[in-house]
Amino acid sequence: MPKVAAGEIRGFMRGGFGKFDEMFGEDGALTAAYADYNVWFEQQDPKLLQRKDAEAEQNFRRTGITFNVYGEDEAEERLIPFDMVPRIITAAEWRRLSRGIEQRVRALNAFLHDLYHRQEIVRAGRLPERVLRGNDAWLPNMVDFTPPGGVYTHVVGIDLVRTGPDEFFVLEDNARTPSGVSYMLENRETMMVMFPDLFTRMQVETVSDYPRRLARSLAACAPGGGSGRPVVAVLTPGIYNSAYFEHAFLADQMGAELVEGSDLRVVDGRVAMRTTAGYQPVDVIYRRVDDEFLDPLTFNPDSVLGVPGIMDVYRAGRVTIANAPGTGVADDKAVYSFMPEIVEFYTGEKPILPNVETWRCADKDSLAYVLDNLADLVVKEVHGSGGYGMLVGPTSTREQIAEFRKRLEAKPANYIAQPTLSLSTCPIFTKKGLAPRHVDLRPYVLVSPHGIDITPGGLTRVALTEGSLVVNSSQGGGTKDTWVLKE
């Protein structure tokens, strides 16, 4: 086979864009994580690998792992491209990451509780009150209310990026409704079908018990502490939602009902679902709809997705909503910029995982700096997500930058800016052999009164376009199976 020699990769990288490759390091020498994989890879017939590549796509199509995209008239189902080179993380790397994630998630929950109660952090002068003003995700209904078990973020996705052997940063916290976990699971299934020999050769931490862990974690958050056998339901906006596949998949794997708003109703002070045998109470609702669609009586009166009166039942402590309404406050990027202070305030410890350096354009000095350096920075909307409404300075044209400058000057408080990090790359499989592409990582974290449970690995998103830093599936991103090696 045309061996994809380390040297070739080095050449690619010198002319390329990455400083640190997770397989070939900084200088082309194999990293510890990929040592065993590389031995296997060099033994493979590239023709066979190409065939496997096509097989993988067929497998995803057959099982219907798609997301919906809306065009002019018809909804179209697309596949998120899958790359068959695994993202590999060593046990030692993962140990540190998981400690950092746990610390951060603990802080997030304490922070949310504080925000909706005494706001000690504001009183202590560690978080300016103005950061909370104008935050659309803030819910007055949650003030002075503690969700069952004291848990706000039942499921969290912490987006991480890497710049060097030991340098990981948190790029974003997803405390609201992190999606993508079905890809973590299906990517692994696909890899095990395609390359069973790899899994006998290398010891990889399992991810397939995530649905069981999720079911257990959610049940433990039921009103009354989850004694008996709490009824859990997954609330979806319906089959036209872009993540419907995931909602159905998780419900199926958990053995939970997949409900829509129209299946639920408040009956005798409980939230109940319409079964073929009548209305049956539900204890925990894992909702995949946004806050404003939860309860038309409280929020959006035009919403047909929600359940009239559910917030009253919730406030009476008779149902658990996961994640708790109002947790989106923490996803705000202005809040993000204070996460180091937040972690320290609630845990009394230095953050294990650092933030990416962030300039808040609400500050005059920062704004001046950002305006002077637009071509080198990434500028994001504080409430934005999905890679939209942002400027990636180094890959933008002069016109795009000038246009963005106007928007920034008009509403500076709406933006934060970050340096363009030299993100790590990870090889992907191409017809010409391995080629480096930028990646990020979203581990999934479950929170219950019993503790914080992190599934080893997560979802690796990869920017398939050469040189691109945008990994979002809506903009040409793909995914990889993520391996945490056993000790």
Add this chain to the structure above:
Amino acid sequence: MLGRTANGLFWMFRYLERAENTARLIEAGLRMGLTRDVVTAEEEWRSVIATSGQRAAYEAKHGTYTGVQAWNFLLRDKANPNSVLAMFEMVRTNARLARNAISGEVWEAVNESWMALRDFLARPVSQQSVGEAVAMVRHAGTLAHGAMTGSMLRDASFHFARAGTHLERADSTARILDIKYYLLLPSLAYVGSSLDTSQWDTVLRSVSGDRAYRWINAGQIDARRIVEFLVLDDRFPRSLAFCHSALRENLAALARGHGSEGHAHALIRDAHSRLTALSVDDIFRGGLHEFLLRFMADNAAIAEAIAADYRFLG
């Protein structure tokens, strides 16, 4: 199980059955078109379109009845809400809706069949390829039913799905028989006279019953035997008696699971007892057409009662 999910399962299998039955109709029409003169063939396609219930939509588009127009209309025409393609899309949409009530095997069978059909029916279907299109639809049905039998827990999900199959199938056989009932009338005036056998062969073919009928009746084709076979023979899986007996069992299983019976149970019990008490002579005495109309009305009432009893919609 959710009422909405039960509804999804029930309709998933009704649509699957409809798509399969349309394919059988086309098959029978093709056969007729090959063996008969042009006028008879045109008449046959007219009756195939009428059986599918889309005569108005067809005639709004075409002034004549030809095979190639008819099968393209039935298989893939956007103007036909009951096209095989449209129905298969409904099968898949309902499967997605009821995704966590069906096994992965059933879902994959349906999803794969849908992908293949969608690609195959993206272009007009020629004389050379119509046989393959029809075979694909039947194959899709066989796969889905096989996956059901081999991989589904025999719980409420299974019985809602099967109830949809049996209800739709009974309806389809009754409709096919009703469209052709007038062919039987002349024969009744002359006891023992032979029928237009090729016409009846077509009817039997469109319910995939030609072979079974021949085995039972040693090649004798007459009105009494045909009606007995399609209506009363509970060994034939597309007869009215078989479908109602199976539907009754599905509903009984649902009642056991739910701990109580609903209105649908009373209706099917009544309809089924009436059916099994009848002889062919009774049916002809009361009028075959009248009998079939009553049967189809009963069927519709049972479907409505199932939806209400099991809270399909609210």
